[in-house]
Amino acid sequence: MNRRRSIIPGFGISMGITITILSIVVLIPLCSLVVFSAKLSFSEFVYTVTRPRVLSGYFVSISTAFIASIVNVIMGLILAWILVRYDFKGKKFIDGIIELPFALPTAVAGISLTHLTTTNGWVGQIFYNLFGIQIAYTRIGITVALIFIGIPFVVRSVQPVLEKIDIQYEEAAFILGADAKTTFRKVIFPEILPAIISGFTLAFARSIGEYGSVVFIAGNTPYETEIAPLLIMSELQEYDYSAATSIALVMLGISVVILSVNAIVQARVSKRVNGLA
CATH class of the missing domain: 1.20.5 (Single alpha-helices involved in coiled-coils or other helix-helix interfaces)
Structure with a gap:
């Protein structure tokens, strides 16, 4: 043979x-x-990773990352749709600049966003004077930074799938009497759903562990805007490597759970879509 x-x-x-x-x-x-x-006993490990300040850091990191990822799904889907379905001047420039958060050092992004969103910054001044909303040094600022670094994951996950969808399916739906909303919900959305889930998960996992772009804009107030990665750096600066690695191990476990859930959901969604096809 x-x-x-x-x-x-x-x-x-x-x-x-x-x-x-x-x-x-x-x-x-x-x-x-x-x-x-x-190097820590089990009781010491549990105490280290469940201290109130550490638990608050987990909550701030996870909650802001989740909100930012939801926003990124909406914005990323719109951006991907525009880039795939429309031709306009500057399209290649916008398509390329979407990947800027990948190339830009996170510290540079954090400093830039902080200057823009403080009460004296261009953007922060508008929100503070008109609505009384402070962006920098709050959880809103953390969310803004995470949106910035997470948007490329959603766009680059959805964009290739949209490009592969045959326009004839949509034309057939219109011929059969379906309106635009029904066509999107019944024809397009099931095709891009796995990519949306993938983009959301990647952005979520990336945002949870983000440090460089967040540490400047967060303000780092304990129990308010202090993120888990900052706690790890604080422990390292105090040469408490066991505590730092313990918190990092919990963050690693959270990321593994997120990626595992993504794999399971992706498999089920793909199986259901293929079954309907």
């Missing part, structure tokens, strides 16, 4: 290279969290 010739090396070599890369880049750093956390 003839086997297909592969361009890349055989399975054994390829798998060995893959495991080596994963071990160096991912597994070894993650295992170090467990090793440092193991």
